[in-house]
Amino acid sequence: MLQQVREGFWQKNRVSKIDTVIESVRTIIADVKKDGDKAILMYTEKFDNIKIKNFAVTRSQIKEAYEKVDPELIKELKNAAHNIRRFHKTQLPDDIKLTEVEPGVTLGIKSTPLERIGCYIPGGRASYPSTALMCIIPARVAGVDEVICCTPGPINPATLVAIDIAGADEIYCIGGIQAIAGMALGTDTIKPVQKIVGPGNIYVTTAKMLLRDKVEIDFPAGPSEAGILADKSCNPEFVASDLIAQAEHDPMSAVILITDNEETANKIKIEVDKQIENTPRKTIVTQALKNSGYIVTDGMDRAIEIMNEIAPEHLSIQTTNAMDVLSKIKNAGSIFVGPYTPIAAGDYASGTNHVLPTAGNAKLFSGLNVAHFRKTSTVQILSKNGLNKLAPTIRKISESEGLYAHRRSVDVRYS
Secondary structure, X not given: OOOEOOOOHHHHHHHHHHHHHHHHHHHXXXXXXXXXXXXXXXXXXXXXXXXXXXXXXXXXXXXXXXXXXOHHHHHHHHHHHHHHHHHHHOOOOOOEEEEEEEOOEEEEEEEEEOOEEEEEOOOOOOXXXXXXXHHHHHHHHHOOOEXXXXXXXXXXXXXXXXXXXXXXXXXXXXXXXHXXXXXXXXXXXXXXXXXXXXXXXXXXXXXXXXXXXXXXXXXXXXXXXXXXXXXXXXXXXXXXXXXHHHHOOOOOOEEEEEEOOHXXXXXXXXXXXXXXXXXXXXXXXXXXXXXXXXXXXXXXXXXXXXXXXXXXXXXXXXXXXXXXXXXXXXXXXXXXXXXXXXXXXXXXXXXXXXXXXXXXXXXXXXXXXXXXHEEEEEEEEEOHHHHHHHHHHHHHHHHXXXXXXXXXHHHHHHX
């Protein structure tokens, strides 16, 4: 089921599908802007087949969720939360960092957390308690005051427990375009946020992009995708399992195998066809593989070049001299090196973040991290002697621009 494809097939096949939903997204955003909660409830009933009067989740509902979830799962969610928190704490900058670059001239950075952010946690075909941890915990580590969550209802109890473990302040059982619009624009129930983070389907991602004039977002994070670089040293069973694992997310998911060896490609293809027969989400995987394929190149350097052009969300390197290959990678959301580093490790347990840019956007954006939840201000502190050293530069350049008051703001300090 993994067909050979031409270079460029993957991007063209996926981007073309995004364009078809824009008008639908714009209509729903306009309705939420006009009618607020009423529109959200209407579209929730229409798309999710749920008729509710209040979409805010209560503490009693959270308590009930804990009672429905396997205690062992709760334990492992807490373990994953610990690992995610531990890794993201390494990214936390100093609140204020100052350096005296020369006597009397001190420069620096002040880092400040955002005040209110929104997390979108996908639902629908599958529940994603892991994504709740990935979105909320970095915000908490960053010091955000208010963290809210939207996820389609009825909310899976495990997802609700994960949201609570991660530390969200407000939870709303709504999803899709209407949830993104509600967080961005605000309604009677939802106070608007400064930034929205989290992955979603093509409709959610398009809504995030179209609302950037109202709210900041993390990056385009659509259906899951994975690229694998493999050579004849790889284990075809391992590679096939990673391909299928990412394909099972969504029919719009896509995976790409690039190898420098035709025999290796054939072995992996046979293994994919074999494993897919025992995959519970076979229908979804089969559809996703239609967006996918493999490419055989005349050398690993060319394979790396193509993969850098694709810029996959997840990149697995299963080659000889994997660290050398890693050094040549320029564009990838998250990188998994070696045969015993399945992509699923980053999805759930290692502590790195699985909310990552898709559709080639790893060329432009980094995966979700603490910096997404903070903003920086530059700081300067000058003594009189320090200003004296900079004065000639300020005077000359400000005069050349015809901004004489700028010069005077320096001169007045010496009068």
